[in-house]
Amino acid sequence: MSKLPEIIRRNEEQIRAAWVSQVSSAVRRSDLMSDREFQGQSRELLTSIVEGCESGDIVHLDSAAWGHARELLNSISASRATQGFKTSETATFVLSLKQPLFHAIRKELASSPDALFDELWNATLLVDKLALITSDSFLASREQFILRQQQEMLELSTPVVKLWEGILALPIIGTLDSARTQVIMESLLGAIVQTNSRVAIIDITGVPTVDTLVAQHLLKTITAARLMGAECIISGVRPQIAQTIVHLGIDLGQIITKAKLADAFALALQKSGRTVVKSGNSSPALSAKSEPAKER
Amino acid sequence: MKSLRRETVPIKNSSDVVAARQKVRHWAQELKFTLVDQTKLVTAASELARNTLDHGKGGEMSIDVVEDLSRTGLKLSFEDQGPGIPDIAAALRDGFTTGSGMGLGLGGSKRLVNDFEIHSEVGKGTRVCVVRWK
Amino acid sequence: MERIPILRMGNFLLVTIQVDMHDRLALQLQDDLTQSIAEWGSTGVLIDISSLEIVDSFIGRMLANIAAMARVLDAETVVVGMQPAVAITLVELGMSLSGVRTALNVESGMELLYELRGNFRPESADEISQA
Numbered sequence: 398m399s400k401l402p403e404i405i406r407r408n409e410e411q412i413r414a415a416w417v418s419q420v421s422s423a424v425r426r427s428d429l430m431s432d433r434e435f436q437g438q439s440r441e442l443l444t445s446i447v448e449g450c451e452s453g454d455i456v457h458l459d460s461a462a463w464g465h466a467r468e469l470l471n472s473i474s475a476s477r478a479t480q481g482f483k484t485s486e487t488a489t490f491v492l493s494l495k496q497p498l499f500h501a502i503r504k505e506l507a508s509s510p511d512a513l514f515d516e517l518w519n520a521t522l523l524v525d526k527l528a529l530i531t532s533d534s535f536l537a538s539r540e541q542f543i544l545r546q547q548q549e550m551l552e553l554s555t556p557v558v559k560l561w562e563g564i565l566a567l568p569i570i571g572t573l574d575s576a577r578t579q580v581i582m583e584s585l586l587g588a589i590v591q592t593n594s595r596v597a598i599i600d601i602t603g604v605p606t607v608d609t610l611v612a613q614h615l616l617k618t619i620t621a622a623r624l625m626g627a628e629c630i631i632s633g634v635r636p637q638i639a640q641t642i643v644h645l646g647i648d649l650g651q652i653i654t655k656a657k658l659a660d661a662f663a664l665a666l667q668k669s670g671r672t673v674v675k676s677g678n679s680s681p682a683l684s685a686k687s688e689p690a691k692e693r
Numbered sequence: 694m695k696s697l698r699r700e701t702v703p704i705k706n707s708s709d710v711v712a713a714r715q716k717v718r719h720w721a722q723e724l725k726f727t728l729v730d731q732t733k734l735v736t737a738a739s740e741l742a743r744n745t746l747d748h749g750k751g752g753e754m755s756i757d758v759v760e761d762l763s764r765t766g767l768k769l770s771f772e773d774q775g776p777g778i779p780d781i782a783a784a785l786r787d788g789f790t791t792g793s794g795m796g797l798g799l800g801g802s803k804r805l806v807n808d809f810e811i812h813s814e815v816g817k818g819t820r821v822c823v824v825r826w827k
Numbered sequence: 828m829e830r831i832p833i834l835r836m837g838n839f840l841l842v843t844i845q846v847d848m849h850d851r852l853a854l855q856l857q858d859d860l861t862q863s864i865a866e867w868g869s870t871g872v873l874i875d876i877s878s879l880e881i882v883d884s885f886i887g888r889m890l891a892n893i894a895a896m897a898r899v900l901d902a903e904t905v906v907v908g909m910q911p912a913v914a915i916t917l918v919e920l921g922m923s924l925s926g927v928r929t930a931l932n933v934e935s936g937m938e939l940l941y942e943l944r945g946n947f948r949p950e951s952a953d954e955i956s957q958a
Contacts, residue, residue, distance in 0.1 A: 739885075
């Protein structure tokens, strides 16, 4: 049984004071955190470490007794991440607990070198593990932040345009992966509902390559739109894309594809029962006459 | 993964399947999942609950609110003591079958969630656990 | 036992699904609809699912079955009002419901049915009755 728990308990205040004072100013970052906050954080953390040690198990830090300490380490890490601390600064903060701990251990076990060695080893293992918890936690919250930003960028990059009454255009720029497809589907379907559209033109001029995966994503999007009563036309199919599609054996089924957006638009107008006629005026302005769908 | 809250509901008949769906919807709403994510999770629950009933001869579903580092999620576990699944790989492959087949249940549900785990032993039973993270 | 009501509008049948259906209720609807189509000689069926927040593979199959059975009885089926989240989920699930016609709402759905099966429009409310 490790003597570490009782050593820490007996010397708690000295350890804490030594820990706090010896955190170098570089790591302390008083520009980012007030003195009171810092004192509070260290006191709470040391108390939770004592709590964990009381369980007697200083090896398995995922047990319930260490729950409080883990929680604290995670929240310290997360809040420091948003405050602008570097991950090494937070880890160093925890690691600098070693020296005061070692002092306390040497004080208590000076006369028994073997026990001294054992407890030093236990202490170093413990503090290393605690520091690693903060690193993992820090990285996790940064990743979450980056994911959120990516999400925002995705949403901004898929505009849906209303070309005419009941006709939408969705220009896709860049590659189409599964995350992007989800966002595109949501935007498109939302727009279909809002504008009561029956035709959506998906323009893929800005999509560099169309392989089987991209085709699958396109098909998913088109199927989702169809479930809501809207038909899709793919436009912007470059000759090379047409070749790739054939080479890969991709089956687009009933989906109509056009090379030019203009042709797709003309087709869309036709499908919604409209024709474009030249008006009799001297200015060759285009006017689109609307004809209701013919009844049989 | 740490479980913060847990609730278990029986799946013994088709009304239980409806009740299970509504329970999952309630929890997903409470955790403020987006509408699409809610719908995906509830639909997966419906598929898996139905499997538990039809193929597993009845069982139970547990809902856990789970936490992993800095993210929160909802974990659903479906357990039965039914005949088990002899060929899991085949069951996961999409196939549209009527009657007692798995149909789109397993393979489809897998696509609706983030984490998917299945254990099954012929003659002993099946357990399927899925997680959707916020 | 509870049943989902089927309304008759001239030659068309209108069904609005507003409850979270359990399996028996869904199968009952399938039966009732095919019965009604045969009995009334209906040429069109409109199924409004705008209140359904969940459509899983069972309900999806039910819709596909209804469309197929109606076709055998020479009637067209249009499913209207699928919610966006539901559509996205169905597609992810792997269901395309390719044999089922769809429209955005009841109005568009009716227009589509008239296009397909051109019929008289009900002039008065008397024409609308419970099937």
